[in-house]
Amino acid sequence: MLKKSLKKFIAMSLVVGSMVTFAACGSQSTSTSGSGDKSQSASMERIKKNGKLVLGTSADYPPYEFHKSINGKDEIVGFDIEVAKEIAKDLGVKLEVKDMKFDGLLAALDQGNVDIVVAGMTPTPEREKNVDFSNVYYQAVQTIVVRASDKDKIKSTDDLKGKKIGVQKGAIQEQIAQKQVSGAQPVALGKISDLMLALKSNRVDAVIVELPVATSNVNANKDLVISDIKLQTEEAGSAAAFKKGSSDLVKEVNKTLDRLKAEKSVDKFVTDANNLVE
Ligand code: ARG
Numbered sequence: 001m002l003k004k005s006l007k008k009f010i011a012m013s014l015v016v017g018s019m020v021t022f023a024a025c026g027s028q029s030t031s032t033s034g035s036g037d038k039s040q041s042a043s044m045e046r047i048k049k050n051g052k053l054v055l056g057t058s059a060d061y062p063p064y065e066f067h068k069s070i071n072g073k074d075e076i077v078g079f080d081i082e083v084a085k086e087i088a089k090d091l092g093v094k095l096e097v098k099d100m101k102f103d104g105l106l107a108a109l110d111q112g113n114v115d116i117v118v119a120g121m122t123p124t125p126e127r128e129k130n131v132d133f134s135n136v137y138y139q140a141v142q143t144i145v146v147r148a149s150d151k152d153k154i155k156s157t158d159d160l161k162g163k164k165i166g167v168q169k170g171a172i173q174e175q176i177a178q179k180q181v182s183g184a185q186p187v188a189l190g191k192i193s194d195l196m197l198a199l200k201s202n203r204v205d206a207v208i209v210e211l212p213v214a215t216s217n218v219n220a221n222k223d224l225v226i227s228d229i230k231l232q233t234e235e236a237g238s239a240a241a242f243k244k245g246s247s248d249l250v251k252e253v254n255k256t257l258d259r260l261k262a263e264k265s266v267d268k269f270v271t272d273a274n275n276l277v278e
Contacts (some may be wrong), residue, residue: 025197043246047115053093055084056114058102060191062216063273064120064238077276079269080118080238083137083260087116087240090256094278101190103170106131107242116253117241120210122172132246134253136237140210142176144227145218147199151225154206160184166195166204171238173208196221210236212270216277
């Protein structure tokens, strides 16, 4: 009997305890937003308060973003990173880079684990329902990478019937494979490097990927080539993504993107990034 009531007491105090913590958090956040500028979005407020812009990216995508050992230290480099550095500079804050799988990026934005996503991400109407996008800062086309030994056998989407097509999980290439290569079997993997390995080891027969990424992978793998197949949905622009309701941040970031466009900096960043790819 006594035991039972003790248990009950402990359980009760745990509930009360967590309620108190909860309330404390709640009042803290209200007071911060109360003292801050009301017109500011939560994302902008957090960035300014922390003095840093937390970037979410998927560094499997050379020359957009990739790992490189510089002076013995593993660094994330690429033209998306240069764009993000400019954005942070204009916001007057530091840049922190978080590397994750491409299909986890939008959830990270939503949960507030990152403030911005720059990852060669294409602003699709479907994604626009859940996140805000900046203007497009780079435009690429879709290509299909195949084994060099298959280049003459795989020349049209018809030749891919019954074949396995590798695509990145959560990327627009998943839909492109489904819509445009009827009769093919899409295989979705988390990382581009895994897709290229799967292609080399015959686990898939083709990989759909954007041209700059195809070029850098083909240059690094002599047994892979870009096929002659032309896809219809060829264009894929890249834009920065933000948590929904960050229009003030989007506006600021677009100013930076406009500046980079006027200065023709993105093209330079792309050339520099291509030079860094091994
Ligand atoms: N542009 C494509 C998309 O938005 C692919 C981007 C993949 N990016 C990456 N860092 N792996 O779905």
